[in-house]
Amino acid sequence: ANTDDWYAYGTEEKDKRWANAVTVGSLDGAEAGKTTRTKYQEAEVGTPIEEDDILGMYVWIPRYAYKIPDENYHKSNAGIIDIKFIGGTKDTISDGDIVEYNAETTGDFEHFPNGYVIHPAFNVDTGSGIKRLTGIWVAKFEASSSNTTKENENLGDKYGASKAYSDTEAPSNSEGSDQVTIRPNATSWRNISVKNSYIACTNMVKTGNVQGLSTTADSHLIKDTEWGAVAYLTQSEYGNAQKESEAESGVWNNSYYEGDESADGKVSYGTTRTGMIGETRDDRTEGYLVKNGDKEIDRATGTVTIKYKDTENGDGDVTKIFYEYNTEQGVHGSTTGTVYGIYDMAGGANEYVAGYLYHLSVTVNKDEGSIIFFREDSNVPVKHKSLYQSSVDGNDYSSYDYNKSKYGVGLWETSSNGNGGTAWNFGNSFYAWKNMQFFMFGGSYTQGMTAGCFSFNRWYGGSAGGLGFRPVLWIN
Numbered sequence: 001a002n003t004d005d006w007y008a009y010g011t012e013e014k015d016k017r018w019a020n021a022v023t024v025g026s027l028d029g030a031e032a033g034k035t036t037r038t039k040y041q042e043a044e045v046g047t048p049i050e051e052d053d054i055l056g057m058y059v060w061i062p063r064y065a066y067k068i069p070d071e072n073y074h075k076s077n078a079g080i081i082d083i084k085f086i087g088g089t090k091d092t093i094s095d096g097d098i099v100e101y102n103a104e105t106t107g108d109f110e111h112f113p114n115g116y117v118i119h120p121a122f123n124v125d126t127g128s129g130i131k132r133l134t135g136i137w138v139a140k141f142e143a144s145s146s147n148t149t150k151e152n153e154n155l156g157d158k159y160g161a162s163k164a165y166s167d168t169e170a171p172s173n174s175e176g177s178d179q180v181t182i183r184p185n186a187t188s189w190r191n192i193s194v195k196n197s198y199i200a201c202t203n204m205v206k207t208g209n210v211q212g213l214s215t216t217a218d219s220h221l222i223k224d225t226e227w228g229a230v231a232y233l234t235q236s237e238y239g240n241a242q243k244e245s246e247a248e249s250g251v252w253n254n255s256y257y258e259g260d261e262s263a264d265g266k267v268s269y270g271t272t273r274t275g276m277i278g279e280t281r282d283d284r285t286e287g288y289l290v291k292n293g294d295k296e297i298d299r300a301t302g303t304v305t306i307k308y309k310d311t312e313n314g315d316g317d318v319t320k321i322f323y324e325y326n327t328e329q330g331v332h333g334s335t336t337g338t339v340y341g342i343y344d345m346a347g348g349a350n351e352y353v354a355g356y357l358y359h360l361s362v363t364v365n366k367d368e369g370s371i372i373f374f375r376e377d378s379n380v381p382v383k384h385k386s387l388y389q390s391s392v393d394g395n396d397y398s399s400y401d402y403n404k405s406k407y408g409v410g411l412w413e414t415s416s417n418g419n420g421g422t423a424w425n426f427g428n429s430f431y432a433w434k435n436m437q438f439f440m441f442g443g444s445y446t447q448g449m450t451a452g453c454f455s456f457n458r459w460y461g462g463s464a465g466g467l468g469f470r471p472v473l474w475i476n
């Protein structure tokens with residue numbers, strides 16, 4: 001590649017090349033069959049990095065300020081978000097006013113301020129001051145695991161799988177332990193609590209990590225503001241914005257699913273796969289379908305064909321076709337509409353974010369310490385989480401209004417209420433409440449049009465077969 005032209009953040013399709021970076025195998029060649037980083041570090045510029053050698057893929061979201069059209073602010077009808085990129089760590093732009101986001105400038109949060117607002121993902125409250133970031137590296141796909149408990153046909157162990165962890169079996173960085181990888185065509189790492197998701201993400205920069213990341217880097221579970229930074233840039237002229245006038249515009253759903261049939265004839269959670277999409281934007285795979293025979297993988301065309309049987313309705317075989325991320329069809333699942341964007345922001349697994357509602361009266365599940373874990377700053381520092389103050393009774397209606405000052409997140413600004421389907425682009429809008437304190441974003445493979453970058457829901461912090469996660473890196 002030309003070193004002067006390897007990324008661009010433009011409005012034309014050819015210029016929607018958000019910067020990508022990858023990590024590869026370990027320096028000492030400890031991973032069998034992996035080409036070492038040393039070989040690539042010593043290679044000439046332009047040397048292709050083989051996909052099988054990649055352990056992590058990340059996309060750069062640069063510092064920016066934004067403005068939401070007033071006719072779309074705090075409403076269910078989506079608009080195009082106005083973005084102004086900012087060089088370095090400045091809080092100024094050359095062609096517009098930067099304003100504060102508060103009750104006065106918004107008319108008690110009924111209108112967007114008269115000007116641009118620095119996105120909060122880039123001005124981080126550390127508890128002792130503001131850390132200004134030039135940008136963030138966001139995982140290109142949902143997280144997967146370096147080990148596997150279930151081999152995917154024709155894919156192999158290297159792609160990882162979902163695995164359940166209890167609080168006493170949190171992911172470690174010891175030899176042979178599960179570590180986070182970010183790869184296409186991989187089984188999403190699910191069945192993991194939000195606490196253990198956070199631990200797995202922070203382990204990514206510990207000594208001996210498989211990706212070779214520096215211990216001075218900062219890795220953590222994606223925060224609500226960081227998800228919002230991706231979603232807002234996506235819904236701008238620089239991304240793959242969904243538009244009312246274009247029926248199939250926007251980020252297409254990852255509807256890929258291989259259902260397993262348990263002994264009692266019911267459907268259990270089966271394999272999801274990163275970076276996949278269906279045949280339409282709002283495609284979905286409902287839970288009563290179970291795989292009926294071998295799937296057909298055509299790596300030449302990047303397609304997977306699966307035949308299912310419907311165990312609930314007995315309607316016989318159902319056939320679905322899915323497309324890999326780098327195919328002509330597959331790029332619809334990207335935040336740019338090109339191969340350079342971020343995937344699985346719609347569909348796939350619901351994704352935990354490090355944003356939660358604090359409610360003192362909640363009785364913590366004895367098997368899940370996620371709530372206590374996130375309450376303690378010694379476990380999760382302020383810079384890695386967002387606290388939402390609960391209303392008195394903590395229900396989803398009142399807590400939604402109570403936290404209307406939260407901005408840049410894709411909650412109050414991009415929906416009209418917290419208990420329904422009023423988020424932009426027809427997404428779900430189920431706000432955290434006292435019994436379901438943690439936010440999850442993006443929706444799942446079952447949801448169709450109610451999934452999407454602005455779809456939000458809630459869960460209690462524990463593990464679930466349809467719930468995954470995604471890391472973010474701060475390098476600067």
